[in-house]
Amino acid sequence: MARKHIGAQTVRLEQPPVIVGAAAVAGPVEAQGPLGHEFDLTYPDLTVGQDSFEKAERQMMIDACNLALRRAGIQQKPPAVDYFLAGDLLNQLITTAFSGLELGVPLYGLYGACSTFTEALSLGAKLIDGGFADRVLCAVSSHYGSAERQYRYPTEYGSQRKPYAQHTVTGAGAVVLASAGEGPRITYCTTGKVVDWGVADPLNQGAAMAPAAVDTIEAHLRDTGRSVDDYDLIVTGDLAKFGYEMARRLAAERNLYLGENYRDCGVMVYDTTKQNVDSGGSGCASSAIVTCGHLLKEMARGRLRRLLVVSTGSLFSPTSFQQGESIPTIAHAVAVEA
Amino acid sequence: MARKHIGAQTVRLEQPPVIVGAAAVAGPVEAQGPLGHEFDLTYPDLTVGQDSFEKAERQMMIDACNLALRRAGIQQKPPAVDYFLAGDLLNQLITTAFSGLELGVPLYGLYGACSTFTEALSLGAKLIDGGFADRVLCAVSSHYGSAERQYRYPTEYGSQRKPYAQHTVTGAGAVVLASAGEGPRITYCTTGKVVDWGVADPLNQGAAMAPAAVDTIEAHLRDTGRSVDDYDLIVTGDLAKFGYEMARRLAAERNLYLGENYRDCGVMVYDTTKQNVDSGGSGCASSAIVTCGHLLKEMARGRLRRLLVVSTGSLFSPTSFQQGESIPTIAHAVAVEA
Incomplete structure (x- = not known):
């Protein structure tokens, strides 16, 4: 078993990476939910001021990244992080691709569907603990409008939903991990x-x-x-x-x-x-x-x-x-x- | 800059991981190409004996993985590798998901479109050099039939192609990386x-x-x-x-x-x-x-x-x-x- 493996599926980080910055942005339905007051930025409607749901999702991911970077005290453009680890639900990860273009840092695109958030944190923590990075930016997003369009029916059809159906969360979260600093x-x-x-x-x-x-x-x-x-x-x-x-x-x-x-x-x-x-x-x-x-x-x-x-x-x-x-x-x- | 970083985008592996097994499987057009004799397994047609192109692609990824594992002397089921790093071109990486189900090892799904092969090798090498894994299985696939269906027109339309258009390669490649052993x-x-x-x-x-x-x-x-x-x-x-x-x-x-x-x-x-x-x-x-x-x-x-x-x-x-x-x-x- 590898040195840092402590079981078939788990590793222990020797020098646990620090979350030095994090941010969450969210759509209007999430803003009205019980955690609405906790989000760092909320948008009044699903368009986020853009002309398509796909561009709205991209803007959310970029906003979340910029807020998390600011929290981490990283102000440069391009940001001083070694990697951008990101994923989203849209085919070919276009949210991630265009956000990566905007950010201008080396990108590893990830897909684990809705598990991608912890997939990114897990790989990011390993890149830092392994000595490959000092700072890593992790981000994921999803958007009710772009997901419904891709996975289900155009919402305009008004098709009936089963009681166990779920509502795709509109929002994005970003985390800056670092080899040192203050934070969990x-x-x-x-x-x-x-x-x-x-x-x-x-x-x-x-x-x-x-x-x-x-x-x-x-x-x-x-x-x-x-x-x-x-x-x-x-x-x-x-x-x-x-x-x-x-x-x-x-x-x-x-x-x-x-x-x-x-x-x-x-x-x-x-x-x-x-x-x-x-x-x-x-x-x-x-x-x-x-x-x-x-x-x-x-x-x-x-x-x-x-x-x-x-x-x-x-x-x-x-x-x-x-x-x-x-x-x-x-x-x-x-x-x-x- | 992180310890193993030797420039803005490059890391040097301190204990360079070894390619202890690799395999390539390919479709009929590739088999007739100049490298046809080099592939470890070729299929007489695009179906690979399955009832859809998507299942054919999955079978190819699994075949490539099993051949690479055998080369590496890994015979157990599930195979004794710490991670499966894989990606493909199909929406939601279904080739990877179903191959991961078949293989039964911890999976990180990756998407870098046609760059996914070196994305997987790069992350795999880092997981090993960082002390998180002894052995990693990396794999990618693509399939002419499933890609045409998803990205372009049904081939039955016979739509004309521009001279700079490209032909999606039908095949899969897999690599077993290890912390020690014989190989490049x-x-x-x-x-x-x-x-x-x-x-x-x-x-x-x-x-x-x-x-x-x-x-x-x-x-x-x-x-x-x-x-x-x-x-x-x-x-x-x-x-x-x-x-x-x-x-x-x-x-x-x-x-x-x-x-x-x-x-x-x-x-x-x-x-x-x-x-x-x-x-x-x-x-x-x-x-x-x-x-x-x-x-x-x-x-x-x-x-x-x-x-x-x-x-x-x-x-x-x-x-x-x-x-x-x-x-x-x-x-x-x-x-x-x-």
Whole structure:
């Protein structure tokens, strides 16, 4: 086993990289949700002042990056970071590509669907701890309008949605990781395996992703020797109401009891009883804006000390769905400690 | 600057990871090309015995992985590798997702369009040199049928193609990197920045990508202090005939003279004078199968000692093209030494 591996799926960072800056930007529905006041920037409508949803998403990613860089005290253009690790949900990662063009730093494009936030943090932390980078900028985004256009129906059709459907979070989150500085640190990264329990309904992402979330949480605890209670909070990325309950039950079947300290970003980001968001949020931005906008601030306020972020991704495509295939899923976990 | 960084875009691996196994599988057109005899497995038709092009592509990636693992002496199931780093051209990386499901090892999904081969080698080498992995499996694929369906017209339309259009390479390449063993080593990795000179014709990828290729080669030579002549061979990924000539000219304008030792995998993989492949090959598999199938074997035969592989990627999407945007591009370079 490699020197820093402490189990089949987990590495321990020897010199845990520091989160020296983070920012979350969000759309109008997210701004009206229970965490609305926490986001660093919100937009009054889905266009973000641009002439397409795709350009709006790009603007959000760039805004999140610039805010996170400013927090980190990085003002130069191009920014003094060694790498830009980013991903989004749009085909061929065009949000990432055009944001990378604007930023002008070496880019590694990543795709883990809605798990991309912790995929980026995990690889970024390793690049720093491995001696390859002093500072890394990680970012992800998603946008309700661009995602609906690509994955489902034009919203103008007004097609009926099932109760377990989810609402793609409009927003972007960015994190600056550094080899030194003030802030919480990334201590462990658990890399997920692809899991597929045969769910084939692309509107039922929560059910599809719950087994991957439980698998990765279990691997993390097994590899680190930690228990659920060692964390003040464990959050999954975007299981939403149904998937969240399912994850809790699946875990219990494996004698892994997720208590009050287990929550889901897709549930936290909206008030599903008042907002018209089906069973809750989904998208790369779900775990990113809840973590960057809210949880890291809770750490700074001293209300959280140990956090496990488990972003969850559904790796299907409209083509694989149309060809009758089930939905492969994945989850990556990153431990953040004050 | 981070310890292992030797310039703005390049790192030097302290304990250069070893390529302990590699394999290339290819489709029927590639099998008839000048390197046909070099590939480890070729298929008589585009279906690879599957009932869709998408499943055919997946089978190719899995075949390439299994062959590379066997070469590396890794026989277990799931294979004893710490990570699977992979990417492909299909939306949501479904080839990668389903291959990852089949393989059952921790996955980082990557997207750099046709630059993904060297993106994977670069991140894989860093994970090993950084102490996070002993063995990493890297793989990419592309498929003429699935790519045409997704990016262009159904081939049945028989739409006319421009002379500078390219033919997507059907194939997959896989590499097993290890911290120790026999084989050529990855010594330097140069990570590309996004480059966009305003080309907006998605059929003219070679022209769009040539500036990115030259940019990355220039950065590599500047950062390492090496010259073009320090390499027995420098190959770009898939510029094809027009892009290859353009890269040579662009480089010369910057006083960088690419000589006989500069070639392009998209030109090498086909005989463009006899095969009906427009100006040459494109796709993730272009640089992957030429490197895994041919160049690494040339190293083993003692005919090449120092090789620079510069996979080139065009980061546009059909949506960004339809919205009138130009084509952002990127290139990543990896030095391989016997």
